[in-house]
Amino acid sequence: MIRLEPKCYHRDMDTVIQIAAVAAGGASGAVARYLVNISPLATLFDKFPLPTFVINVVGSFLIGFVVTVASGRIDISENVTLAIIVGFIGAFTTFSTFEMEIYGLVREGALLTAFLYLFLSVFLGFVGVLGGVGLGRSF
Numbered sequence: 001m002i003r004l005e006p007k008c009y010h011r012d013m014d015t016v017i018q019i020a021a022v023a024a025g026g027a028s029g030a031v032a033r034y035l036v037n038i039s040p041l042a043t044l045f046d047k048f049p050l051p052t053f054v055i056n057v058v059g060s061f062l063i064g065f066v067v068t069v070a071s072g073r074i075d076i077s078e079n080v081t082l083a084i085i086v087g088f089i090g091a092f093t094t095f096s097t098f099e100m101e102i103y104g105l106v107r108e109g110a111l112l113t114a115f116l117y118l119f120l121s122v123f124l125g126f127v128g129v130l131g132g133v134g135l136g137r138s139f
Contacts, residue, residue: 017079018078018082021080021082022082022083022086022087022090023087025082025083025084025086025087025088025090025091026087026088026090026091027087027091028087028088028091029087029088029089029090029091030091030092032088032092033055033091033093036051036054036055037051037052037055039051055092055093055095056093056096058092058093059089059092059093059096060093060095060096060099060100062084062089062092062096063085063089063096063097063099063100064096064099064100064103066081066084066089067085067100101117102114102118105117
């Protein structure tokens, strides 16, 4: 007869619960992103992608707020933190993680690295988009 050690069982169950928390948060974040994209914001300007801009700024604010609050100001469970940060905000926008990484570099005094990361990510990310569009059009 095979018996699972209680410790292993709890670790496995914790992992399942964490995955479920991220999935629930991710589903909510994806729906929120879609709702912003189909909101009246989409019709305010012709050329400026206002919904995506709002999503990126709000997501950046949210990740900064939640990381700060969850790091000791308020006792928030790891599962709730995962659901919000990895799930909801991750699905809502990945831009917020990028911004938080830049903040971490600045906080550590790595200003040149932060600037290079910022500039190269935006510039080369755009070059990547152009390359992907170009390759996609060739099919």
